[in-house]
Amino acid sequence: xxxxxxxxxxxxxxxxxxxxxxxxxxxxxxxxxxxxxxxxxxxxxxxxxxxxxxxxxxxxxxxxxxxxxxxxxxxxxxxxxxxxxxxxxxxxxxxxxxxxxxxxxxxxxxxxxxxxxxxxxxxxxxxxxxxxxxx
Numbered sequence: 001x002x003x004x005x006x007x008x009x010x011x012x013x014x015x016x017x018x019x020x021x022x023x024x025x026x027x028x029x030x031x032x033x034x035x036x037x038x039x040x041x042x043x044x045x046x047x048x049x050x051x052x053x054x055x056x057x058x059x060x061x062x063x064x065x066x067x068x069x070x071x072x073x074x075x076x077x078x079x080x081x082x083x084x085x086x087x088x089x090x091x092x093x094x095x096x097x098x099x100x101x102x103x104x105x106x107x108x109x110x111x112x113x114x115x116x117x118x119x120x121x122x123x124x125x126x127x128x129x130x131x132x133x134x135x
Contacts, residue, residue: 006030019069024120028062028084031091031113035059038095038102038110045101054098057091060084061117078128085121088114 007015007026019025035058042051061084068080092114099107 001034003027003030006033019066022065022069022124024084024117024124025062025065025069027113027117027120028058028065028088031110031117032059032062034110035091038098038106042098042101047098047101050094050098050101054091054094057087057094060087061091065121074128074131078125078132081121081125081128085118085125088117088121092118 003026007030010029014020014029032055035055039051039055042048042054064080064084064087068077068084071077071080092111095102095107095110095114
């Protein structure tokens with residue numbers, strides 16, 4: 001399923017939240033759904049630890065973005081975006097390690113999306129840090 005098809009299935013309540021406008025959030029939520037399918041494949045191969053680590057890291061990307069967005073303080077926002085960045089990098093690492101079960105093609109597709117999320121998060125963090133310095 002591609003991003004556009006997936007977005008059509010997302011409940012309206014989520015899409016009407018202001019955080020939906022953040023591309024990093026949408027991509028983080030999308031990859032967590034893709035990861036659900038991927039971890040099922042890992043579990044069938046009895047790669048329990050790998051599946052657990054992968055799903056936790058991927059799942060925390062959008063969760064930390066939404067928590068950070070909900071903070072008033074720019075410093076707090078930046079902190080949660082940094083947590084999300086760490087999770088995205090961790091997930092990228094786990095996807096590389098899972099290529100033997102998922103296939104190199106799937107792993108590389110997920111790694112590419114995670115790299116896009118990482119770039120977006122780096123920009124978001126820089127923006128929040130600049131706002132802190134200006135105060």
